[in-house]
Amino acid sequence: xxxxxxxxxxxxxxxxxxxxxxxxxxxxHEYMSWYRQDPGLGLRQIYYSMNVEVTDxxxxxxxxxxxxxxxxxxPLILESPSPxxxxxxxxxxxxxxxxxxxxGYTFGSGxxxxxx
Amino acid sequence: xxxxxxxxxxxxxxxxxxxxxxxxSTISGNEYxxxxxxxxxxxPQYIIHGLKNNETNEMASLIITxxxxxxxLILPHAxxxxxxxxxxxxxxxxxxxxKLIFGSGxxxxxxP
Numbered sequence: 723x724x725x726x727x728x729x730x731x732x733x734x735x736x737x738x739x740x741x742x743x744x745x746x747x748x749x750x751h752e753y754m755s756w757y758r759q760d761p762g763l764g765l766r767q768i769y770y771s772m773n774v775e776v777t778d779x780x781x782x783x784x785x786x787x788x789x790x791x792x793x794x795x796x797p798l799i800l801e802s803p804s805p806x807x808x809x810x811x812x813x814x815x816x817x818x819x820x821x822x823x824x825x826g827y828t829f830g831s832g833x834x835x836x837x838x
Numbered sequence: 839x840x841x842x843x844x845x846x847x848x849x850x851x852x853x854x855x856x857x858x859x860x861x862x863s864t865i866s867g868n869e870y871x872x873x874x875x876x877x878x879x880x881x882p883q884y885i886i887h888g889l890k891n892n893e894t895n896e897m898a899s900l901i902i903t904x905x906x907x908x909x910x911l912i913l914p915h916a917x918x919x920x921x922x923x924x925x926x927x928x929x930x931x932x933x934x935x936x937k938l939i940f941g942s943g944x945x946x947x948x949x950p
Contacts, residue, residue: 726881765882765940772935780937812881826872826884827938834879 724749728813728830735803735837743798743833745813751828753816754796755780756788758809759832765812771796803837810834841865841928842941849947856913858944860926863907870929871902872938873911875922882925882940885911916948 726747735741747754755770757780767780771790785807787799796815800807813830843861850856862871870889874882886893886900888909893900899912913920923943930937 759879764942767937770935778933778935810879814881826874826887827882828884829881831881832879 724828726813726815726828726830728811728833730833731831732834733836735835737804737837738802741800741803741835743800743811743813743835745796745798745830746794747796747813747815747828748794749815749817749828750793751815751817752793754790755814755827756786756796756798757812757814758782759812760809768798768811803835805837808835808837841869841930841939842926844924844926844941844944846942847945847947849949850916851949852918853915856916856920856946856948858911858913858924858926858946859908860910861908862926862928865906865928866930867906869931871900871906871909872927872929873898873900874925874927874938874940875920876925876943877919877922885924887929916946918948918950920946921948922946 729744752773756768757765759765766782768786769780769788771777774793777788777790811833814827816827870887872887873885876882886898888900888902902909923945925940925943927938
């Protein structure tokens with residue numbers, strides 16, 4: 723089944739403790755992206771990657787890092803999490819250089835992160 | 839900022855057509871309109887997209903006005919499982935990359 727897999731689904735951590743949220747897709751998509759969703763603010767893009775070893779900042783990149791060493795994986799790294807990073811996170815992928823022209827973007831099931 | 843305006847909520851009866859409107863009066867000639875939906879806090883699900891012509895797939899139909907300033911998503915026979923938040927999105931090209939800018943969406947409630 724074509725899908726984007728995120729892990730973990732739920733995570734509670736303490737301020738300052740480094741964490742990684744993994745994202746993997748099995749559709750050979752070039753483009754991958756991370757979003758966060760907060761009440762009243764909708765989905766906002768954190769980082770995106772057009773292809774392997776190519777990453778760029780989205781709208782809210784502060785406090786996050788990403789890497790794209792392999793086409794299928796796009797982990798989101800929080801080096802020193804803070805409570806304002808408590809949010810619902812989604813990974814997405816698509817083909818067509820990020821156009822989504824064929825089947826749109828495929829989103830993962832989400833990771834609910836709480837930083838205390 | 840989102841380039842679309844949608845009503846915050848709508849409802850329809852099960853089995854009837856659900857027509858969800860969207861205004862995108864500042865859309866540019868080469869910007870596509872996308873529709874996604876989000877059920878509870880699951881990942882958004884792609885529904886349909888279009889540029890100028892009306893589009894139809896197994897999930898829905900998309901009607902785009904001739905001036906492209908508005909569109910309507912039509913769920914022909916709404917079921918209870920169609921209760922969700924529906925996002926109308928204009929895909930924009932920014933910094934050599936395409937971007938989906940999500941607005942607040944329309945919360946659709948399908949009544950039994």
